[in-house]
Amino acid sequence: MASSFTRLISGRNTAALLASLGAGTMAAGFLMSETGPLAADKKTKLYPPSSDFPDLRKHNNCMAAALTPAIYAKLRDKVTPNNWTLDQSIQTGVDNPGHPFIKTVGCVAGDEESYEVFAELFDPVIKDRHNGYDPRTMKHPTDLDSSKITNAVFDENYVLSSRVRTGRSIRGLSLPPACSRAERREVERVVVTALAGLKGDLAGRYYGLGDMTEKEQQQLIDDHFLFDKPVSPLLTCAFMARDWPDARGIWHNNEKTFLIWVNEEDHTRVISMEKGGNMKRVFERFCRGLKQVEHLIQERGWEFMWNERLGYILTCPSNLGTGLRAGVHVRLPKLSQDPRFSKILDNLRLQKRGTGGVDTAATGDTFDISNNDRLGKSEVELVQLLVDGVNHLIECEKKLEKGQDIKVPAPITQFRK
Amino acid sequence: MPFGNTHNNFKLNYKVEEEYPDLSKHNNHMAKVLTKELYGKLRDKQTPNGFTLDDVIQTGVDNPGHPFIMTVGCVAGDEESYEVFKDLLDPIISDRHNGYKATDKHKTDLNFENLKGGDDLDPAYVLSSRVRTGRSIKGFTLPPHSSRGERRGIEKLSVEALTSLDGEFKGKYYPLKSMTDAEQEQLINDHFLFDKPVSPLLTCAGMARDWPDGRGIWHNDNKTFLVWVNEEDHLRVISMQQGGNMREVFRRFCVGLQKIEAIFKKHNHGFMWNEHLGYILTCPSNLGTGLRGGVHVKLPKLSTHAKFDEILTRLRLQKRGTGGVDTASVGGVFDISNADRLGSSEVSQVQLVVDGVKLMVEMEKKLEKGEAIDSMIPAQK
Numbered sequence: 001m002a003s004s005f006t007r008l009i010s011g012r013n014t015a016a017l018l019a020s021l022g023a024g025t026m027a028a029g030f031l032m033s034e035t036g037p038l039a040a041d042k043k044t045k046l047y048p049p050s051s052d053f054p055d056l057r058k059h060n061n062c063m064a065a066a067l068t069p070a071i072y073a074k075l076r077d078k079v080t081p082n083n084w085t086l087d088q089s090i091q092t093g094v095d096n097p098g099h100p101f102i103k104t105v106g107c108v109a110g111d112e113e114s115y116e117v118f119a120e121l122f123d124p125v126i127k128d129r130h131n132g133y134d135p136r137t138m139k140h141p142t143d144l145d146s147s148k149i150t151n152a153v154f155d156e157n158y159v160l161s162s163r164v165r166t167g168r169s170i171r172g173l174s175l176p177p178a179c180s181r182a183e184r185r186e187v188e189r190v191v192v193t194a195l196a197g198l199k200g201d202l203a204g205r206y207y208g209l210g211d212m213t214e215k216e217q218q219q220l221i222d223d224h225f226l227f228d229k230p231v232s233p234l235l236t237c238a239f240m241a242r243d244w245p246d247a248r249g250i251w252h253n254n255e256k257t258f259l260i261w262v263n264e265e266d267h268t269r270v271i272s273m274e275k276g277g278n279m280k281r282v283f284e285r286f287c288r289g290l291k292q293v294e295h296l297i298q299e300r301g302w303e304f305m306w307n308e309r310l311g312y313i314l315t316c317p318s319n320l321g322t323g324l325r326a327g328v329h330v331r332l333p334k335l336s337q338d339p340r341f342s343k344i345l346d347n348l349r350l351q352k353r354g355t356g357g358v359d360t361a362a363t364g365d366t367f368d369i370s371n372n373d374r375l376g377k378s379e380v381e382l383v384q385l386l387v388d389g390v391n392h393l394i395e396c397e398k399k400l401e402k403g404q405d406i407k408v409p410a411p412i413t414q415f416r417k
Numbered sequence: 418m419p420f421g422n423t424h425n426n427f428k429l430n431y432k433v434e435e436e437y438p439d440l441s442k443h444n445n446h447m448a449k450v451l452t453k454e455l456y457g458k459l460r461d462k463q464t465p466n467g468f469t470l471d472d473v474i475q476t477g478v479d480n481p482g483h484p485f486i487m488t489v490g491c492v493a494g495d496e497e498s499y500e501v502f503k504d505l506l507d508p509i510i511s512d513r514h515n516g517y518k519a520t521d522k523h524k525t526d527l528n529f530e531n532l533k534g535g536d537d538l539d540p541a542y543v544l545s546s547r548v549r550t551g552r553s554i555k556g557f558t559l560p561p562h563s564s565r566g567e568r569r570g571i572e573k574l575s576v577e578a579l580t581s582l583d584g585e586f587k588g589k590y591y592p593l594k595s596m597t598d599a600e601q602e603q604l605i606n607d608h609f610l611f612d613k614p615v616s617p618l619l620t621c622a623g624m625a626r627d628w629p630d631g632r633g634i635w636h637n638d639n640k641t642f643l644v645w646v647n648e649e650d651h652l653r654v655i656s657m658q659q660g661g662n663m664r665e666v667f668r669r670f671c672v673g674l675q676k677i678e679a680i681f682k683k684h685n686h687g688f689m690w691n692e693h694l695g696y697i698l699t700c701p702s703n704l705g706t707g708l709r710g711g712v713h714v715k716l717p718k719l720s721t722h723a724k725f726d727e728i729l730t731r732l733r734l735q736k737r738g739t740g741g742v743d744t745a746s747v748g749g750v751f752d753i754s755n756a757d758r759l760g761s762s763e764v765s766q767v768q769l770v771v772d773g774v775k776l777m778v779e780m781e782k783k784l785e786k787g788e789a790i791d792s793m794i795p796a797q798k
Contacts, residue, residue: 051566055594055630083424087564094627178424180471181438182431210439236620243478246439 049073052087054094061106062317063093066124080117084110084178089118092238105129105318108238110178112171112305112313115320125317126310130375131414133321140311140321143378144291146284152387154277158394159328160366163273164286164383166323167266167314169305170297175315176240176265184247187267194296195251195260202289204253206262209245225250227264240265240315257282258289266314266323279328279390283383311375321375326386329355332393333365334400340408344396347411348389349373369393376414385412425461425469433457438478445490446509446701447477455505464501466558468494473502476622489513489702492622494562496555496689496697510694510701514759523695523705526762529664529671535771538661542778543712544750547657548670548767550707551650551698553689554681559699560624560649568631568647575646578680579635586673588637590646593629609634611648624649624699641666642673650698650707652677661712663774667767695759704759710767711754712774713739718784719777720749724794728780731797732773733757753777769798 053072056064067090075086093106107125109115115122115135123135133140154162169175170190173183192206207216220226229244230236252259261269270293272286294304305313311321335341345352353368371386396406428436437456440448451474459470477490491509493499499506507519538546553559554574557567576590591600604610613628614620636643645653654677656670681687689697695705719725720736729736737752738744746752753774755766780790 047564047566047570051569052564054565054627082427091626094630095625174424180424180428180431180436182428182435185435237626241479242475242621243438 049076052076054090056094058097059093059106060098060100061093061096061104062125062128063090063106063121064098065128066121071120075118075120078117080111080113082111082113082174082178084114084174086118086121088177088239089114089121092234095237096233104234105316107317108177108240108315109175109313109317111174112169114175115310115313115317122317126320126375129318130321131373133376135309138376139308140375141378141381142306142311142322143380144287145380146280146287148380149280149283149384149387151391152278152280152283152383154279154328154330154390155394156277158332158397159277159330159390161273161275161329162277162279162282163271163328164279164283164324164326165269165271166286166290166325166379167269167312167319168290168293168323169267169313169315171303171305173267175267176263177238177315181243181246184243184263188247188249188262190297190300190302191260191262191268191293192249192251193300194293197296198253198289198292201255201285202253202258202292204251204258206249206251208247208249210248220250223252223256225252225256225259227261230265235265238315258285260293265316266319277328279326279383279387283326287379319374321373322377322379322382323374324379324382325370325374326383327353327368327370328386328390329366330369330390330393331366332397335393335397335406336365336367338396338400338406340406343408344393344406345369345389347409348392349385349412350389350393425463425471428471429461433460436460438474440478442481443477443490444482444484445477445480445488446512447474447490447505448482449512450505450508459502459505462501464495464497466495466497466562468498468501468558468562470502470505472561472623473498473505476618479621480617488618489700491701492561492624492699493559493697493701495558496553498559499694499697499701506701510704510759513702514705515757517760519693521760522692523759524762525690525695525706526764527671527674528764529668531764532664532667532767532771534775535664535667535767536662538663538712538771538774539778540660542715542781543661543774544715545657545659545713546661546663546666547655547712548663548666548708548710549653549655550670550674550709550763551696551703552652552654552674552678552707553697553699554651554686555689556686557651559651560647561622561699563647565627565630568627571651572631572633572646574681574684574686575644575652576633576635578677578684579644581680582637582673582676585639585669586637586642586676588635588642590633590635592633594632604634607636607640609636609640609643611645614649619649622699642669644677649700650703663710663712663767663771667710671763702758706758706761706763706766708758708763708766709754710770711737711752712770713750714753714774714778715748715750716753716777716781717749719781719790720746720751722780722784722790724790728777728794729753731795732776733769733798734773 049072050069053069079085088110090107092108098104126133126135170187173187230241235241248263250261257272257274259271270290272282272289274282312323314320314323349372350369351372355366355368369390371382373382392409399406433453433456437453463469472494473491476492482488511517554571557563557571579590614625619625632647634645641656641658643655654674656666658666678688696707698704698707733756734753735756738746739750739752755770757766780793783790
């Protein structure tokens with residue numbers, strides 16, 4: 001590449017000038033000069049990958065840990081079949097250096113193929129985020145048979161509410177970072193048409209974000225259903241808030257126990273929830289609802305993005321596999337004060353959040369406790385893990401109430417061999 | 418970038434009405450002009466650098482605006498945007514710049530000696546004087562579209578040009594990503610430091626990408642001449658000082674700009690300029706001179722007079738709070754500057770400020786004495 005420039009340059013002085021200013025960028029500038037614009041493809045050759053490699057020295061996220069100049073050079077000029085690029089995938093990670101205590105993912109997929117075309121970046125990111133899961137050699141199990149779950153009705157003196165969520169993407173349409181307005185509207189159309197076919201306890205209706213009345217909006221806020229335009233720079237820097245609120249909306253059943261977000265961070269987020277401790281029923285409805293929606297879209301020739309390496313394909317690599325977060329709001333006044341609380345959660349492969357969700361603080365003694373893992377274990381396994389964990393936490397709390405001591409449980413193994 | 422020309426051809430598989438944005442709740446110049454038909458006509462086009470119609474309008478789609486404030490709602494990604502998308506941008510330019518026609522020519526005059534007066538604004542009222550403009554460097558794409566490599570190239574060129582200045586322009590460059598805490602503190606105290614844009618008008622246009630890579634501030638040792646690199650434009654050039662000597666501020670502005678331009682031209686990277694649109698900048702509102710010349714002036718009585726806004730309009734001036742655009746005035750002190758950018762020269766725009774502020778200070782003095790000012794109210798300039 002350098003030689004083609006030097007051919008066009010004559011004279012020692014010019015070469016010296018170029019050398020002193022940094023060959024790649026200045027050669028580009030010198031050639032462009034007053035003679036007019038250059039086509040985009042010529043430009044990529046004039047700016048070598050090294051000139052574009054992001055400065056990640058102050059960054060703490062999975063993308064920054066995985067992206068080397070060599071990988072960047074190899075992938076920068078590739079595009080997925082929908083013409084999504086590496087720079088677009090990593091923009092959110094470049095713009096959000098992260099926090100020393102919290103390691104974010106730092107990259108998103110623009111479409112299903114991103115995970116393949118940019119595998120050299122996504123595979124190590126996935127490995128980092130999902131406890132060593134290797135997409136090249138491992139398979140992800142999918143199991144939505146809720147009848148397998150045991151002991152999943154919690155003591156309601158402690159558990160205030162139960163919830164399971166996941167996401168689903170519609171195969172053939174670009175994901176929220178990349179989708180055009182027409183694609184996003186198509187996602188909305190496909191999903192809303194399918195949901196209109198749900199019956200019985202799942203029958204409900206759709207509220208488009210742009211068309212809802214003040215009254216409907218207030219009701220959705222009171223029910224804690226309404227989602228708002230993303231403000232987190234993790235999402236906005238990944239282009240997910242474009243054209244807001246076009247084609248975004250909320251669907252829920254009349255009983256307000258099954259809820260679907262359309263075109264927020266994923267094509268769909270599917271939520272089953274209810275007050276109290278009946279996680280068995282919550283998960284049963286979750287699985288039944290998901291299967292029915294899948295059937296309804298298949299009737300019209302659509303399907304969910306899924307493969308056996310990565311399970312369900314979602315925008316953020318952190319949600320691959322099951323995309324499942326099963327959790328409860330649970331009161332643990334004594335246990336939460338115990339210095340061993342974090343270790344116990346760790347070993348049970350659970351995480352705590354405040355009752356406002358991710359990145360919020362707990363109020364009082366009530367915590368949101370949910371599964372840590374998403375990929376490498378099935379839905380049934382993860383929900384059972386959450387159930388067993390919560391039961392154990394409640395046992396600890398009861399012990400502490402009686403003045404008895406508790407033990408830290410042994411850590412749970414990572415992957416099914 | 419930001420959204421990739423690459424995806425554009427893929428979108429063409431969808432019908433125009435499927436892709437056309439919903440602008441029914443919008444109040445900005447772009448929304449007024451962009452009909453479905455026009456969208457259909459322009460959507461398959463892209464500039465040689467790959468900037469597309471959706472790239473141009475994204476900020477206007479994402480920011481419906483306010484009933485009282487009409488924002489522009491679109492940006493250029495490169496010099497060619499103004500040509501390739503002229504069917505959209507010409508009517509917006511006309512709307513925003515007082516009916517400026519596609520056939521009009523813009524006059525550039527940076528000869529400070531053509532300014533009359535301006536060295537005697539009463540410092541008891543005029544607290545500070547400032548002139549700013551922007552410049553884009555030919556051969557690079559603009560902030561909404563530029564890659565990291567380009568942005569660094571712009572920075573490198575700019576730093577080379579600026580650090581070669583001497584005399585009253587001798588100064589130093591502070592890159593945003595490596596300044597020390599002490600330097601940062603000093604720049605904040607001097608009111609020089611610019612921060613990562615938070616306004617969605619800018620962030621939705623992709624201008625904050627990769628922050629703070631390739632961004633920085635240069636200023637002379639005297640702290641009277643300041644250049645921002647890679648914020649909303651390639652360069653923002655600012656001349657300022659305390660007191661009312663606008664003439665001196667403008668002299669330094671013109672001299673400094675011309676020195677800088679000469680250096681860029683030597684490297685075959687002159688400024689983007691043409692005889693129709695003058696200096697080419699990211700936002701269509703800054704075309705022409707890109708010049709905002711203004712003062713911080715105490716007008717507690719005049720600002721509460723019923724005809725204040727009318728007077729400003731006739732003088733072709735605008736008011737802002739002392740925090741800059743979209744801030745409120747504090748203690749009767751206003752930022753008064755020229756309203757126009759395109760269709761009149763730098764000298765004539767600064768002349769309007771000088772003459773207009775002089776008149777308003779006279780009015781303020783009259784009101785202090787309890788006298789009426791009706792006879793002083795000027796005709797429309």
